[in-house]
Ligand code: DX5
């Protein structure tokens with residue numbers, strides 16, 4: 524079954540605790556945490572302290588999407604905060620294999636992330652080492668953007684590579700995902716759908732999660 528990872532970027536930050544407990548009750552599979560540093564992407568959001576704050580409130584896996592320069596500097600802090608999965612952008616990391624190894628050595632699952640204009644081939648050498656590959660379906664930095672359809676080709680290519688090599692890697696997609704674009708991603712081979720606005724900006728989160736799951 525397709526997993527749904529709501530992004531807390533779309534939450535009311537003054538009620539973050541309630542938001543996380545409500546998402547768990549509404550049927551979320553993972554909690555997606557968007558960390559932005561004002562350099563890799565223009566906005567600044569939050570860091571490991573947010574993970575530490577929500578960790579006691581949920582038993583769901585906490586899925587951290589690092590949109591930061593020098594992601595390797597963040598590994599220890601997120602491990603101590605209780606993150607389950609740490610994903611780093613291939614565009615932000617010169618020593619990708621080393622960083623993936625360090626994330627796994629710290630006891631977390633490791634993910635690699637591709638921007639919409641980054642060829643899928645760039646992560647193929649490390650796909651046997653990671654637990655997750657995240658295909659961005661918008662340019663990172665903001666919630667509520669329009670899905671970029673050309674990313675579907677990358678999803679299909681990743682699916683083919685993973686199946687051909689019989690790898691145990693989940694394909695996640697992130698950005699502009701709603702009922703319609705979520706279906707296209709599932710058909711292209713995605714396993715985990717991140718959605719911010721399409722869940723948190725509605726009045727019935729359980730219904731939105733059910734419909735996006737398909
Ligand atoms: C964008 C973030 C996304 C964002 C998705 O940089 O990585 O996770 O929260 O938001 P929606 O679903 O509203 O496009």
Ligand code: ZN
Pocket residue numbers: 530555556557588697717
């Ligand atoms: Zn994200």
